Amino acid sequence: MEKVVIIGSGCAGLTAALYTARANLRPLVLTGRQPGGLLTTTTVVENYPGFPEGIDGYELMVRMQKQAERFGARVQFGTVEGVNLSGQPFSLTVDGEQVQAETIIIASGASHRHLNLESELKLETKGVTYCATCDGALPMFRNQPLVVVGGGDSACEEATYLTRFGSTVYLVHRRNALRASKIMAERTLAHEKIKPVWNSVVTEVLDVKQEKVTGVRLKNVETGSEQVLDAAGVFVAIGHVPNTQIFKGLIHMDEHGYIIPKQGTATNVPGVFVAGDCADRIYRQAVTAAGLGCAAAIDAERFLAARNE
Numbered sequence: 001m002e003k004v005v006i007i008g009s010g011c012a013g014l015t016a017a018l019y020t021a022r023a024n025l026r027p028l029v030l031t032g033r034q035p036g037g038l039l040t041t042t043t044v045v046e047n048y049p050g051f052p053e054g055i056d057g058y059e060l061m062v063r064m065q066k067q068a069e070r071f072g073a074r075v076q077f078g079t080v081e082g083v084n085l086s087g088q089p090f091s092l093t094v095d096g097e098q099v100q101a102e103t104i105i106i107a108s109g110a111s112h113r114h115l116n117l118e119s120e121l122k123l124e125t126k127g128v129t130y131c132a133t134c135d136g137a138l139p140m141f142r143n144q145p146l147v148v149v150g151g152g153d154s155a156c157e158e159a160t161y162l163t164r165f166g167s168t169v170y171l172v173h174r175r176n177a178l179r180a181s182k183i184m185a186e187r188t189l190a191h192e193k194i195k196p197v198w199n200s201v202v203t204e205v206l207d208v209k210q211e212k213v214t215g216v217r218l219k220n221v222e223t224g225s226e227q228v229l230d231a232a233g234v235f236v237a238i239g240h241v242p243n244t245q246i247f248k249g250l251i252h253m254d255e256h257g258y259i260i261p262k263q264g265t266a267t268n269v270p271g272v273f274v275a276g277d278c279a280d281r282i283y284r285q286a287v288t289a290a291g292l293g294c295a296a297a298i299d300a301e302r303f304l305a306a307r308n309e
């Protein structure tokens with residue numbers, strides 16, 4: 001029987017692990033399919049306090065894991081397939097095995113949102129990708145025109161990173177102003193290799209018949225006119241969807257699947273707490289996720305203490 005099981009190993013999960021480990025609760029962290037979470041797929045993180053020169057996203061997560069393990073956290077590669085929260089102890093199905101827990105901290109984060117085009121799906125891994133840092137350096141993208149879709153910080157970060165490899169990087173955004181933070185937007189638009197394509201949406205990724213990306217068909221949402229842009233790669237960076245499907249009907253969430261805490265980090269099920277991007281529609285920063293991970297750990301610790309009084 002586990003005292004604390006933490007679902008997710010991003011900033012929220014590993015910070016919750018650090019705090020619950022230091023409270024001698026020997027937390028079990030279940031990594032999910034992407035150990036370290038989405039931050040491991042980014043390059044330099046410039047806005048995590050304490051690193052004035054920035055720190056590589058992957059390295060930051062490795063350090064967080066080491067810090068939690070130093071105090072007794074156990075990090076296990078595994079994906080939670082189902083949960084039974086109907087009574088104490090809770091039970092979780094992890095890669096087919098049962099795990100029982102007195103408390104659960106949900107820190108399952110979010111995944112990349114897709115355009116939901118058939119051609120996008122068919123050309124995934126054939127030139128359509130969701131991670132420039134993972135795939136940008138592939139030979140197929142070198143010295144070729146590339147397309148980034150989106151207008152947020154992620155899209156700006158991807159576009160800037162891809163200027164190292166591509167000949168031109170088209171930044172296709174559905175409006176005529178970026179959502180990204182001012183510093184990121186200015187840096188992106190000032191780059192000579194980045195060409196914004198405003199008010200435009202991708203209606204088709206070309207060319208399914210050739211089984212590789214040769215370009216995108218775009219529609220201008222203001223005028224309705226269409227154009228085709230030649231490109232060897234399409235990098236989709238249009239935000240995220242929370243990884244909360246397994247809690248549907250059990251834990252309160254909004255219409256987009258973001259978990260709604262009842263009070264602090266406590267959910268509607270006593271003993272189940274939540275932290276990080278799976279419950280955060282607004283801030284979604286590494287540092288806010290870490291802060292909420294800390295809060296969830298303290299809430300879980302107090303819950304256990306009150307039960308055992």
Ligand code: NAP
Nearest residue numbers: 047150151152153154155157174175179237238239283284
């Ligand atoms: P985001 O801020 O939600 O931006 C998503 C972008 O995709 C928006 O520009 C949105 O357009 C567009 N979009 C959404 N759905 C679309 C669709 N179906 N078709 C076309 N375009 C679509 O997501 P994000 O850029 O991934 O950032 C998420 C959070 O992480 C933010 O809080 C951001 O600040 C943070 N972040 C920070 C950094 C950093 O500080 N270094 C780096 C990356 C991410 P609209 O603008 O029209 O809504």
